[in-house]
Amino acid sequence: xxxxxxxSVFLDNPAVILTVGALxxxxxPRHLAGVIMLAATAISAxxxxxxxxxxxxxxxxxxxxxxxxxxxxxSRIFAVVFHIAIALNVIYAWGQKDRAQNFATLAYPAAALxxxxxxxxxTLFIWWEMAAITSVFLVWAPGTRxxxxxxxxYLAIQVLSGVMxxxxxxxxxxxxxxxxxxxxxxxxxxxxxxxxxLVIFIAFGIKSAFPLLxxxxxxxxxxxxxxxxxxxxxxxxxxxxxxxxxxFAGTTxxxxxxxxxxxxxxxxxLIENDLRKVLTYSINxxxxxMVVGIGIGTAASLNGAVxxxxxxxxxxxxxxxxxxxxxxxxxxxxxxxxxxxxxxxxLTLTCCIIGALSISAFPGFAGxxxxxxxxxxAGGFSFVIWLTLLFASAGVLEHAGIKIxxxxxxxxxSGKRPKEAPIPMLIAMGVAAVLSVGIGVxxxxxxxxxxxxxxxxxxxxxxxxxxxxxLQLLLWAILAFAVLILxxxxxxxxxxxxxxxxxxYRVPGRALITWAASAARATWNALWGIFSGRVNVxxxxxxxxxxxxxxxxxxxxxxFMALWTAVLLGLVLVLSFLA
Numbered sequence: 001x002x003x004x005x006x007x008s009v010f011l012d013n014p015a016v017i018l019t020v021g022a023l024x025x026x027x028x029p030r031h032l033a034g035v036i037m038l039a040a041t042a043i044s045a046x047x048x049x050x051x052x053x054x055x056x057x058x059x060x061x062x063x064x065x066x067x068x069x070x071x072x073x074x075s076r077i078f079a080v081v082f083h084i085a086i087a088l089n090v091i092y093a094w095g096q097k098d099r100a101q102n103f104a105t106l107a108y109p110a111a112a113l114x115x116x117x118x119x120x121x122x123t124l125f126i127w128w129e130m131a132a133i134t135s136v137f138l139v140w141a142p143g144t145r146x147x148x149x150x151x152x153x154y155l156a157i158q159v160l161s162g163v164m165x166x167x168x169x170x171x172x173x174x175x176x177x178x179x180x181x182x183x184x185x186x187x188x189x190x191x192x193x194x195x196x197x198l199v200i201f202i203a204f205g206i207k208s209a210f211p212l213l214x215x216x217x218x219x220x221x222x223x224x225x226x227x228x229x230x231x232x233x234x235x236x237x238x239x240x241x242x243x244x245x246x247x248f249a250g251t252t253x254x255x256x257x258x259x260x261x262x263x264x265x266x267x268x269x270l271i272e273n274d275l276r277k278v279l280t281y282s283i284n285x286x287x288x289x290m291v292v293g294i295g296i297g298t299a300a301s302l303n304g305a306v307x308x309x310x311x312x313x314x315x316x317x318x319x320x321x322x323x324x325x326x327x328x329x330x331x332x333x334x335x336x337x338x339x340x341x342x343x344x345x346x347l348t349l350t351c352c353i354i355g356a357l358s359i360s361a362f363p364g365f366a367g368x369x370x371x372x373x374x375x376x377x378a379g380g381f382s383f384v385i386w387l388t389l390l391f392a393s394a395g396v397l398e399h400a401g402i403k404i405x406x407x408x409x410x411x412x413x414s415g416k417r418p419k420e421a422p423i424p425m426l427i428a429m430g431v432a433a434v435l436s437v438g439i440g441v442x443x444x445x446x447x448x449x450x451x452x453x454x455x456x457x458x459x460x461x462x463x464x465x466x467x468x469x470x471l472q473l474l475l476w477a478i479l480a481f482a483v484l485i486l487x488x489x490x491x492x493x494x495x496x497x498x499x500x501x502x503x504x505y506r507v508p509g510r511a512l513i514t515w516a517a518s519a520a521r522a523t524w525n526a527l528w529g530i531f532s533g534r535v536n537v538x539x540x541x542x543x544x545x546x547x548x549x550x551x552x553x554x555x556x557x558x559x560f561m562a563l564w565t566a567v568l569l570g571l572v573l574v575l576s577f578l579a
Contacts, residue, residue: 012056013069014044014079015114015127018086022107022134026099033102037090040106044113045083048076055119064179067119073451074306078116078242080449081310082109085234085317088432092321093227094424104137105231111135112235116242120179121169124243128165128207132158135236138228139220147223154220157206158236165203171196184247201248207240208291211260214284215501218268221283222276222333226324229276233283233320234313241290241309250297255381258295259388261288266395268500271491275323275404276333279316282359282400285392286312292389293374296381299455304373307450311366311439315358318432319404322352325425326408329418335403336495340413348421349409351429358436360401361393361470365440368470369461393470394477402481 010016021040025033053076057068071079086109096102111134114127132155139151173179175196184197206213221232248254265281265288272278290312293305325348326341327333342349354365361367371393379386420426439446447456460466484490499507 010057012047012051013114013117014048014051015110015117017044017047018106018110018113022103022105022110025102025106030097030099030102031095033096033099034090034094037102037106038087041083041086041090044110048079048083061122064122065120066122066179068123069117070119071117073449073453074245075116075242077306077310077449077451078238079113081313082113082116082235082238084435085109085313088314088317088321088428089227089231089234091431092230092324092425092428096227098141100137101141101225101228104134104141105227107134108138108231109235112239115239118181121172121181122179124181125162125165125169128239129159129162131236131239132162135232138224138232141225141228142223150220150223154216157216161203161206164199164206168196168199168201168203171199181246183249186248186251186253197248201251204240204243204247205257207236208244208287209237209240209261209284210257211264212501214261217283218277218280218500219502221280222274226328230317230320230324233279234317237283237287238309238313241287241294241305244291245294245302245306249294249302251295254291254295255378255385256295258288258291258293259385259392261285261291262389262392263288263395266392266399268498269399270403272498273335273495274333275335275338275408276320276327278399278403279320279323282316282319282396285396285400286316286359288392289371289374289389292378292385296374296377298377298380299452300373300459301377303450303452303456303459304370304375304377307370307446308367308374310446310449311358311370311436314432314439315355315366315436318351318355318429318436319359319400321425321429321432322348322355323404323408325421325429326418328425329421330414330416334495335407335411338408338414338416339411340409341416341418342409344417345409345420347426348429349405351426351433352405352408354433354436356401356405358440360397360474362474363440363462363467363470364437366436367440368466369440369443369446372461372466372470373459390473394473394480397474397477398481402478 018040021036021044024036024040028036048071051069051071053071053073055067055070059066059068086106089105089109093101093105096105108131111127111130115124115131118124118127135158136151136155139154140147169179172184175194184194184200186193186197186201188194209217217237221229224232244254262285265284269278269281269285272281286308290305290309293301293308296302323333326338326345329345330338330341332338358365358367361371375386375389375393378389421429443461447459450456481490
């Protein structure tokens with residue numbers, strides 16, 4: 001391949017365009033960063049539209065065909081919403097002066113976009129690792145010791161995912177002789193789990209925040225800056241959702257994994273005081289719905305999983321933006337330190353309520369028109385899974401739909417009277433709110449992007465059954481919240497640190513490390529004692545022979561020394577003669 005063709009491969013890639021824009025943010029004046037990022041986003045989106053559906057950027061590397069850009073209906077819908085999220089985040093953080101954060105704000109989404117557009121495993125791996133490396137700068141952005149340590153833990157988890165992906169790719173290539181990234185499946189034709197597929201599955205699961213592999217989300221995201229947390233909330237887990245949909249659609253194990261994901265975060269979110277951390281638990285919960293839809297694997301459930309990922313990126317970002325705006329004006333996101341902000345931040349409150357209604361899947365909002373596809377698919381698979389998703393939907397209303405706006409803007413009066421959010425934040429929140437309502441009221445443009453058009457053509461989200469089912473669920477959940485608040489059974493918001501699976505490395509893990517350090521110290525002291533004792537004995541013997549009073553230090557007669565000299569010379573003459 002000629003240099004010009006290779007250059008065109010890179011320049012035709014929307015992810016590369018975003019990456020170039022990110023690099024420009026480092027080299028240009030800080031006040032131009034926002035303009036550069038928006039321009040790069042617009043050019044990237046235009047290039048995505050101009051390319052259309054198809055495979056592009058094909059190159060041959062070591063005899064293997066590499067497809068750097070694959071745009072089909074599955075990858076396109078993620079690419080479209082990624083561009084929307086990038087634009088909203090750039091506007092929200094307008095005027096940000098930190099060059100490293102400006103770089104990561106564009107480079108990290110670029111890597112996620114590149115992964116979504118990858119047509120082969122090698123390209124996927126490169127962008128997968130780029131997403132890990134660039135996103136950690138957002139965790140480190142505040143520049144504190146806590147964020148540095150958290151960022152290192154985050155980076156270790158993300159690199160682990162990449163290493164497992166690389167290992168799985170090597171095994172997959174050895175088994176199949178192909179690097180094409182298409183449907184993998186966890187089992188072979190005989191129902192036996194393929195080891196290569198299992199390794200790749202776990203790599204995707206780490207980034208999807210599967211149960212027991214999820215705590216990096218709560219550990220890292222809330223420690224970033226206000227805008228950094230919003231950006232982090234969008235791309236990593238959704239890139240993993242796309243990868244699961246591409247490679248493991250119809251894998252039954254995903255149904256049960258996703259069902260657990262929808263349930264366990266609810267309990268932690270209800271007792272959590274930091275509202276940004278509450279929303280990170282909501283990420284786990286929401287991704288769980290998508291994972292269930294992918295696991296069911298029907299055309300309807302896959303449409304629901306992908307469509308719900310699209311709308312979730314918008315309305316969950318909106319909730320993070322609203323809490324971030326409150327934090328920007330008050331300096332805190334703790335429920336115990338907020339409340340009463342509705343008096344002076346009514347526009348932010350309105351956007352927050354729209355986001356809450358959307359994530360709760362109220363009719364007329366974005367979540368309603370896509371989640372129903374997943375729930376219906378679960379009903380066709382298992383009554384227990386269907387009930388689990390209904391319970392989880394009620395839990396979403398409790399911890400995200402009600403708790404976030406209630407404790408931020410109402411609840412007790414914190415006495416804080418901050419100004420309304422800055423204009424750029426209001427613009428970003430306003431656009432996200434309009435999209436949340438627009439998709440809910442008129443979902444056809446979103447439906448037109450879904451992978452299976454035949455299935456969605458016959459779907460009517462506003463049937464009487466769907467509306468009544470969802471309203472009953474929501475009204476009972478609201479009633480339960482009101483009763484619990486009145487009888488004071490709702491978990492009190494108290495300043496505290498709640499341990500999740502991080503308990504394993506904070507409590508027994510720390511104890512194990514302390515014991516190991518003590519054991520290593522004791523072992524070293526014992527070995528050093530033995531070694532130093534032997535050295536002291538050796539030195540004493542040397543001293544006894546060579547010391548001032550040693551045998552070799554005494555006076556020797558001249559004749560004795562002359563005799564030894566003659567003996568040595570004789571030996572030299574003999575050796576010379578023999579030679």
